[in-house]
Every structure is written in structure tokens, then in C-alpha cells.
Amino acid sequence: GENVEQHPSTLSVQEGDSAVIKCTYSDSASNYFPWYKQELGKGPQLIIDIRSNVGEKKDQRIAVTLNKTAKHFSLHITETQPEDSAVYFCAAPKGYQKVTFGTGTKLQVIP
Amino acid sequence: NAGVMQNPRHLVRRRGQEARLRCSPMKGHSHVYWYRQLPEEGLKFMVYLQKENIIDESGMPKERFSAEFPKEGPSILRIQQVVRGDSAAYFCASSEVPLNTGELFFGEGSRLTVL
Numbered sequence: 001g002e003n004v005e006q007h008p009s010t011l012s013v014q015e016g017d018s019a020v021i022k023c024t025y026s027d028s029a030s031n032y033f034p035w036y037k038q039e040l041g042k043g044p045q046l047i048i049d050i051r052s053n054v055g056e057k058k059d060q061r062i063a064v065t066l067n068k069t070a071k072h073f074s075l076h077i078t079e080t081q082p083e084d085s086a087v088y089f090c091a092a093p094k095g096y097q098k099v100t101f102g103t104g105t106k107l108q109v110i111p
Numbered sequence: 112n113a114g115v116m117q118n119p120r121h122l123v124r125r126r127g128q129e130a131r132l133r134c135s136p137m138k139g140h141s142h143v144y145w146y147r148q149l150p151e152e153g154l155k156f157m158v159y160l161q162k163e164n165i166i167d168e169s170g171m172p173k174e175r176f177s178a179e180f181p182k183e184g185p186s187i188l189r190i191q192q193v194v195r196g197d198s199a200a201y202f203c204a205s206s207e208v209p210l211n212t213g214e215l216f217f218g219e220g221s222r223l224t225v226l
Contacts, residue, residue: 034214043115043202043217044154089154099144099215104153 003027004092006102013080014110021105024072025092033066033073036089036101044089048075080109113138115205116185117218125226130190130197132221136205143186144204144215145171145178154202160186193225 003026013019023033031052036044050057050064050073057064061080066073073092077084090102116135124130136143141162146154156170160180171178175193180186190197200222204215 036215036217041219043204043219044215045217046214049214099159100156101146101154 004090004100004102006090006105008105009103010106010108012108012110015080015082017080019075019077019080019084019107019109021075021088021090021107022072023074023090023092023102024070026071027092028068028071030092032093033064034091035062035064035075036091038087038089038104040086047088077107080107082109082111085109115203115216115218117201117203117221119221120219121222121224123224123226124193126194127192130193130223130225132188132190132201132203132223133185134188134203134205134218135185136203137207137216140205140207140216142206142208143180144206145186145188146202146204148200148202148220150199157188157201190223193223195225198223198225 004023006023011019034049035047037047038044048059048062048064050066055066061078063076085108087104087106089104091099093099115137118133122130143160145157147157148154158171158178159167162180163182175191177189200220202217202220204217206215
């Protein structure tokens with residue numbers, strides 16, 4: 001399975017500022033990079049994903065960038081809002097294998 | 112199309128009892144994953160199943176834990192002779208295809224408390 005490191009573990013930003021979470025992976029065969037958001041007391045939910053044939057993908061205030069050479073990908077949230085407060089997980093699965101998630105980033109948006 | 116259904120949502124057991132957690136995947140999904148999450152921690156992979164087959168159980172303890180996904184009915188995660196360290200939230204996820212080609216859909220989790 002893949003080894004995925006995620007940073008930072010906690011992140012506090014003022015409402016309206018941007019937040020960036022970064023993940024690095026070790027297996028160059030990984031080709032799909034999802035980001036999940038977990039709100040308190042709930043299950044994780046996919047918010048955005050990217051495949052290895054593109055370098056960036058945007059969906060309104062969230063974006064993901066991928067650098068395959070450096071083996072890292074990042075989640076960018078612009079104009080943060082209190083409802084963005086949650087735990088965010090990345091993953092970098094390859095092949096038909098178990099899916100290992102990063103350790104998570106607890107984002108707090110301060111009103 | 113109902114989402115992934117897990118039950119029970121909360122389960123309390125005494126040490127030594129058995130815990131059975133059920134997961135009904137989304138309609139049409141044949142891939143099921145179980146994860147364990149301790150408070151303030153990440154999602155730890157336990158087992159990956161397809162209908163009637165265990166594909167990868169490398170994250171599941173060898174003792175006391177078992178999982179199945181029968182041809183008919185929900186996937187079951189079974190924990191025998193529970194201990195306090197088993198207290199956690201257990202999440203089930205399903206997908207139509209393996210994750211590397213598609214999205215994982217998670218249930219709301221089953222929270223096990225061992226007294």
C-alpha cells in the first residue's frame with residue numbers, strides 16, 4: 001500500500017483567508033488523489049479529486065494541485081467560511097488495493 | 112438511492128461480549144471497506160471486501176476480528192471478546208469500482224463503547 005504523509009495536523013485561519021493542506025506520497029504508481037472532508041460526528045465525504053493526467057482542478061472555492069515529480073498534492077480552500085471547519089483527509093491509492101488515508105488535518109475557521 | 116447505511120449507530124458492550132456491526136452499501140456497489148477511527152485520530156484501514164470475498168484484511172487484527180460480505184445481505188464486522196481498546200468509531204465505505212477509479216461513499220459510522 002501507499003505511504004501518505006499529511007501536513008499540518010491542525011490549521012487555524014481567519015474567516016475569509018485561504019487554507020492549504022499538503023500531502024506527500026511515496027509510490028509513483030499512484031494515479032488518483034482524492035480529498036475527503038469529515039464533519040464532527042459524521043462520515044467522511046469526497047469533496048474533490050484529481051487524476052494523474054492533470055496538474056490542477058478547481059471547484060468553486062476549493063482546488064487541488066498535483067506535482068507528480070515531487071510526489072505531492074495539495075488542497076486549497078479560498079475565502080474560508082465557518083462551515084469549512086472540519087477534518088480533511090487525503091489518499092493516494094494505486095491499483096486494486098486497500099486505501100490508506102493521510103493522518104488528517106483539523107481545520108478551524110475563526111469567524 | 113439511499114446512501115451507505117450502518118447500524119447500530121451506537122453500541123455499548125461489556126468486556127468479553129461480542130459486537131456485530133452491519134453495513135449496507137449503496138445500491139449497485141460491490142466493494143466494501145471498513146475503517147476504524149479513534150477519537151482525534153485518522154482513519155485506519157481494516158479490511159476490503161467484495162461480494163463473498165475478502166480482498167485485503169491486512170489492517171485487521173488476527174485475533175477476535177472478522178468480516179464478511181455475503182452474497183445476500185449486509186457486510187458484517189464482528190468483534191469477539193471485546194476489550195476497552197476496541198472502543199472506537201467504525202466506518203464502512205462502499206464503491207461501485209475500486210477506489211483508484213471512483214469515489215468512496217462512507218456511512219455515518221458505528222460508535223462502539225466497551226465498558
